[in-house]
Amino acid sequence: MKTIKRALRRHDRARLRKNRRHYWGGNANECAAKQGMVTETPHPCSCWLCGNQRKHFGATVQEQRAFQEKL
Numbered sequence: 001m002k003t004i005k006r007a008l009r010r011h012d013r014a015r016l017r018k019n020r021r022h023y024w025g026g027n028a029n030e031c032a033a034k035q036g037m038v039t040e041t042p043h044p045c046s047c048w049l050c051g052n053q054r055k056h057f058g059a060t061v062q063e064q065r066a067f068q069e070k071l
């Protein structure tokens with residue numbers, strides 16, 4: 001069972017590495033370290049365009065309504 005888990009992890013890592021080789025503007029193929037980074041972190045940015053809406057803009061309208069109904 002242990003070897004199956006290891007094989008699955010390796011398979012998934014190889015699959016993601018292959019799929020994500022064009023991420024980050026295709027710069028991930030420059031070196032092995034960047035390939036590893038893009039495999040582990042496909043989207044490293046968390047700016048206000050990409051990040052969590054709640055973090056940057058506060059509660060959603062749905063959450064505001066739910067909170068008001070509780071009061």
Ligand SMILES: [Zn+2]
Binds near residue numbers: 045047048049050
């Ligand atoms: Zn961003």
